[in-house]
Amino acid sequence: MKYTIDARVRYSEIDHRGTLTLPGIINYFQDCSTFQSEDIGYGVMRLKERKKAWVLSYWQIIVDRYPKMGERICVGTFATSFKRIIGERNFFLDDEAGNHLARAASVWVYMDVERGRPTRPGDDEMNAYGREEPLDMPYEDRKIALPTECRPCEPFAVKRCHIDTNEHVNNCQYVQMAMEEIPTESIIRQVRVEYKKSAVLGDIVHPFIAEEDERTVVELRDGEGNVYAVVEFQMASE
Numbered sequence: 001m002k003y004t005i006d007a008r009v010r011y012s013e014i015d016h017r018g019t020l021t022l023p024g025i026i027n028y029f030q031d032c033s034t035f036q037s038e039d040i041g042y043g044v045m046r047l048k049e050r051k052k053a054w055v056l057s058y059w060q061i062i063v064d065r066y067p068k069m070g071e072r073i074c075v076g077t078f079a080t081s082f083k084r085i086i087g088e089r090n091f092f093l094d095d096e097a098g099n100h101l102a103r104a105a106s107v108w109v110y111m112d113v114e115r116g117r118p119t120r121p122g123d124d125e126m127n128a129y130g131r132e133e134p135l136d137m138p139y140e141d142r143k144i145a146l147p148t149e150c151r152p153c154e155p156f157a158v159k160r161c162h163i164d165t166n167e168h169v170n171n172c173q174y175v176q177m178a179m180e181e182i183p184t185e186s187i188i189r190q191v192r193v194e195y196k197k198s199a200v201l202g203d204i205v206h207p208f209i210a211e212e213d214e215r216t217v218v219e220l221r222d223g224e225g226n227v228y229a230v231v232e233f234q235m236a237s238e
Contacts (some may be wrong), residue, residue: 003036004076009067022179022188025102026061026172029091040128044165051068051114052121054087056171058107059141059193062165065101072096078132085110085118094178103137110169113166143164144194145228147210147217153181158203168198169228178231181209187199194230198223
């Protein structure tokens, strides 16, 4: 079942170029799927009562064009498959003419929050979302190859502004953290994120960066070297 919301790019969502930021796109995608869950009766509070949660495991987002301030957009999402504890979901951001400006593939794990382990969602929940054919887009492997060498960047603490309703760092915040380590003029055409461990309030994040021919990889680690998230950026060729 496809679910869409109409929106208009706000001034508060743009960067110095006057276009929607990559985190802005991610937030629209997150909001769209959250609204769908709320509208079909499986929203944040209901899952919290059941001590369950969908936890994002992987993103692949391709941006063909960043919409401008004031531009009217349509944001959509739909589930494509459920396999035991795993749910797969596509997202799209379209202009007024229906052209895709951004597309995304994502993988989610259904968690028993109380026990701290994955579990299978009920048939009622899976049926409520339905299933659609996947978007036509170049899908990459879900495992991001780690660089052989990387250099450390300045560590920083997780603050309250990074935390969501699960008391963990929000999915988008990892991307924003990683973006702080790359040149400000870089135009990102694709981002992939592999989430490995949840960071919480007060954790110290240690970023490491590697710049290769066709990609830049930022690993966000804890003080013992365990990885919170791996973020891979591919930049525009111009």
